[in-house]
Structures are given as C-alpha cells and as structure tokens.
Amino acid sequence: GHAELAARINPSVQSLLCVPILSAGVVRGGLLLEDLRRPRQWKDTEIGTMQTLAFAMARGYEQEDSVDARSRLESLQRQLERGELVAQLTGGIAHDFNNILFAISGHVELLRLRTQDADTRATLSDIERVIDGANGIVSGLLQAHRGEIERPEPMSLASEIKTATQLIGRLLPRAMQVETDFGAAEGCIVRSTRQGLRQIILNLAVNARDAVKGRGMLHLSCRVDRTADIGPSAVIVVEDSGPGIPEELRNQALKPYFTTKGTAGTGLGLAICQRVAAEAGGRLRLDRSPSLGGLRVSVWLPLCGEDGDILSTHTASEEQADSVAASGEERLSEIGHVLVIEDDPAVRDVLVAAFAALDIDVVARENALDVESIIVNGPLPIDLLVMDIDLPELSGIACLERLRACGCRVPCLFVTGGVSEPDGALAPCRTLRKPFRLDTLVSECRRVLNDAKSS
Numbered sequence: 380g381h382a383e384l385a386a387r388i389n390p391s392v393q394s395l396l397c398v399p400i401l402s403a404g405v406v407r408g409g410l411l412l413e414d415l416r417r418p419r420q421w422k423d424t425e426i427g428t429m430q431t432l433a434f435a436m437a438r439g440y441e442q443e444d445s446v447d448a449r450s451r452l453e454s455l456q457r458q459l460e461r462g463e464l465v466a467q468l469t470g471g472i473a474h475d476f477n478n479i480l481f482a483i484s485g486h487v488e489l490l491r492l493r494t495q496d497a498d499t500r501a502t503l504s505d506i507e508r509v510i511d512g513a514n515g516i517v518s519g520l521l522q523a524h525r526g527e528i529e530r531p532e533p534m535s536l537a538s539e540i541k542t543a544t545q546l547i548g549r550l551l552p553r554a555m556q557v558e559t560d561f562g563a564a565e566g567c568i569v570r571s572t573r574q575g576l577r578q579i580i581l582n583l584a585v586n587a588r589d590a591v592k593g594r595g596m597l598h599l600s601c602r603v604d605r606t607a608d609i610g611p612s613a614v615i616v617v618e619d620s621g622p623g624i625p626e627e628l629r630n631q632a633l634k635p636y637f638t639t640k641g642t643a644g645t646g647l648g649l650a651i652c653q654r655v656a657a658e659a660g661g662r663l664r665l666d667r668s669p670s671l672g673g674l675r676v677s678v679w680l681p682l683c684g685e686d687g688d689i690l691s692t693h694t695a696s697e698e699q700a701d702s703v704a705a706s707g708e709e710r711l712s713e714i715g716h717v718l719v720i721e722d723d724p725a726v727r728d729v730l731v732a733a734f735a736a737l738d739i740d741v742v743a744r745e746n747a748l749d750v751e752s753i754i755v756n757g758p759l760p761i762d763l764l765v766m767d768i769d770l771p772e773l774s775g776i777a778c779l780e781r782l783r784a785c786g787c788r789v790p791c792l793f794v795t796g797g798v799s800e801p802d803g804a805l806a807p808c809r810t811l812r813k814p815f816r817l818d819t820l821v822s823e824c825r826r827v828l829n830d831a832k833s834s
Contacts, residue, residue, distance in 0.1 A: 384397070384411070393415060393417050397411055398432075400433045403444070448550065477796040477813045480813075481796075481813045485726075487507055531570050533570050540601065552593040575659070583615075583617040584617065586649065595621060609679060609681055620668075662678075716740045716741070720764070726813070730743075731743050734765075746770055747772075747774075751785065751787075763792065763828065764790065766779070791809075793808060793809070794812075806830060
C-alpha cells in the first residue's frame with residue numbers, strides 16, 4: 380500500500396524481504412532486501428537484522444517529528460506569550476479607562492435623578508450615547524489586543540479538549556506518565572473561543588511538565604459542578620506530582636510575570652488561563668493535589684445552551700430582586716451603613732453619591748489596610764462592603780480572605796475593571812465589572828444580600 384516503496388522494487392527480483400518503517404503508527408517507508416538470483420527462504424538472522432534497522436530508523440523519524448513538533452509548539456507559545464505581554468498592558472489601560480467611563484456615566488445618572496428639565500435630560504442622553512460609543516471602543520480594543528480573530532461562541536468542550544490533548548501528546552516527553560479522564564466533558568457546551576480553551580490545556584500541561592522536570596505524573600480530568608456559585612459549570616482539573624506552589628504564593632502565582640522558573644519562564648501561563656476563564660464567565664483556583672501531592676489547577680467554565688445563554692441557577696427571590704430593582708420600588712432600606720473601598724477618587728465619589736441618593740450612610744476608604752478595624756471593631760455596624768479588587772498594598776480578595784478568616788461574614792460586592800475572580804469560599808460575595816449602570820449596582824447589592832440571608 381506504500382506506492383513509493385513499491386516503485387523501488389526491482390522487477391526481476393526472485394526473493395523479496397520487506398520490513399516497514401512504522402513511526403507513530405504511520406508507514407514512513409521500508410527496507411527492501413532483494414535476491415535477484417533465486418527464490419529462497421530468508422534466515423531469521425537476516426529478518427532480525429532488517430527489523431532492528433527499521434526500528435532504529437523509525438525511532439529517528441519519531442525524534443525528528445518530536446523536535447519539529449516541540450519547535451512549532453514552543454514557537455506558538457512564545458507568540459502567545461508576546462501577545463499576552465501586549466494584552467496585560469492594554470488590559471491595564473482599558474481598566475483605567477473603564478474607571479473614567481464609569482465615573483462620567485455615574486455622574487450623568489445622578490444628574491438625571493436631580494432634574495426633570497426636558498432639555499437637560501436630552502443633553503444627558505446625548506452624553507450617555509457618547510459614553511456607550513467609548514465603551515464599544517474599549518471592548519474592541521480588548522478583543523484586538525487578545526488576537527481573537529474568532530469571537531466567543533457556544534462550543535463543545537469535549538471536542539476542544541480532545542484536540543488540545545492530541546497537541547500536548549507531542550509536547551510531553553515519553554518519561555512522563557499521563558492519565559486523562561474527560562468523560563464528563565461529553566455534552567458540555569461552554570461559551571469561549573477555541574484558541575482560549577486550547578490555551579488552558581496547553582499552558583497547564585506545559586507548567587506541569589516543567590514542574591515535574593519531564594519525569595513525573597500528570598492527570599487531566601473534567602467534572603461537572605452543578606452547585607457552583609457561578610451556576611452549573613464544567614471544571615477542568617490538571618494535577619501533577621511536582622513540588623506544588625506554597626499556599627502563601629498562590630495569589631501571586633496568578634499575577635502576570637510571576638514565575639518560579641527563573642529566567643526560563645515568563646510568568647504568563649497561569650495569568651493567561653485565568654484571563655480566558657474569566658472571559659468565559661468562570662474562574663481558576665490553585666491548591667494542592669490530594670492524590671499526586673503537587674499542584675492542582677481547577678478551571679470552572681459556566682455551562683450554556685446551544686444558543687449561548689448561560690444556564691441559570693437564580694432563585695425566585697433573585698428574580699424578584701431583579702424585578703424590584705428595575706422598577707425602583709426597593710431602596711435597599713435594610714442597609715444602614717455601607718463601606719466603600721476604592722482607590723480611584725472619581726469612582727469612589729460616584730459610589731458614595733449613589734448610596735447617599737438611596738439614603739444609605741457611607742464610609743469610604745482608598746485602601747483596604749484598616750478594613751478589619753472598621754468592620755470588626757468599629758462603632759458602626761457595616762451591612763455591606765463594596766470594594767475594588769485591584770487595590771494598592773492589599774488586594775480586595777486578600778482583604779476579604781482576612782475578614783473570613785476571623786469569622787466576619789459581611790456581604791461583599793466586588794467592583795472591578797480587571798479579570799480577577801474571588802474564590803467561592805469567600806461567599807457571600809459577588810463581582811460587578813466596570814463600567815456599569817447604577818440600577819445594576821442596586822440589583823447586585825440586592826443579590827449579595829439575598830445570598831447572605833440564605834447562607
């Protein structure tokens with residue numbers, strides 16, 4: 380069946396021994412031993428010698444293929460990492476610009492509440508249209524810097540995992556023991572990009588390969604979590620037998636450019652995975668693998684229908700809260716005091732003014748350093764904490780972890796322009812991404828308060 384090999388057979392051959400050269404299950408050629416004088420039986424030594432030569436040539440082909448595949452994949456990884464460098468820079472710019480947009484739009488909404496003059500309200504509507512246009516430019520910029528030729532769309536998780544697993548098969552050394560269990564991914568639909576899903580699998584596999592120095596265990600699996608706070612989700616889990624990451628460094632490990640590999644790493648692998656997960660509406664968590672002892676990376680991706688709508692687990696009370704907030708009848712009357720933590724003064728001013736307009740007393744701070752003393756030991760009962768995630772000196776997530784560690788269960792609403800996502804263990808908390816409308820702020824406050832009541 381190998382035309383080139385068949386064409387090389389001497390037409391006057393009397394006895395022929397052909398040994399195929401099999402590389403990764405594919406016939407790459409063959410060795411021909413011809414006797415042009417007489418028909419005869421080939422000796423075992425002759426057959427053995429030919430088989431040994433064919434095996435050696437097959438291994439040579441496999442090594443060449445492996446080197447080529449690694450070179451291509453490493454080149455692709457370098458391109459992705461260079462793109463991520465630009466992504467992080469542009470993402471930071473977009474974060475700051477979204478703060479500006481939110482500050483402007485928030486003041487516009489507050490002005491609308493204070494005037495009934497038709498001309499003034501028409502002017503405010505014009506300003507809002509300009510803001511919406513600017514917001515569209517930021518969204519387009521974010522898509523462009525990520526290099527996303529394809530748009531996020533509903534897709535089969537199992538199919539993309541299969542493709543990514545085939546790619547990493549050529550990237551991992553033979554000495555690594557790799558186990559996969561992706562049966563639960565069958566039938567799961569998530570909203571993302573193919574490039575993004577493959578980046579998750581590739582980056583986590585490469586991280587594990589480097590952690591075990593090419594000679595340990597790697598386990599890749601998928602499960603379905605129908606009780607996640609973000610709704611029914613598929614969870615991709617990658618575990619290795621390496622040294623892991625100390626608990627005190629895990630938050631840092633998710634930040635761009637943090638690496639434990641010295642000059643051999645860029646510190647972008649986990650940051651890329653976290654960004655892709657966040658863009659799909661999910662999250663990423665690091666902990667210790669109970670079975671292999673190394674690092675376990677879990678990536679939650681919300682399930683959706685074929686139409687792309689995220690499967691919802693909202694309760695009737697949540698739907699009622701949305702309806703009430705939209706109608707403006709509910710004024711969050713049970714909240715006496717809100718603590719706002721926001722380092723951008725323009726954004727902080729809008730949040731303070733928004734709660735003040737709802738007759739809610741506000742305590743505002745520019746950083747989270749003294750939050751424990753205010754909430755736990757302060758004279759005022761804080762009913763809700765509204766906090767940015769990306770704060771100087773102490774992040775919002777780290778601050779809430781401290782509060783939860785000391786037993787404080789104050790409901791928290793994170794407002795952020797970044798991609799960081801709080802862990803489910805920090806509930807009751809929710810995340811609201813800037814820019815947003817003030818009625819959305821009220822709705823999300825209602826939701827996190829309902830979460831606190833039901834927990």
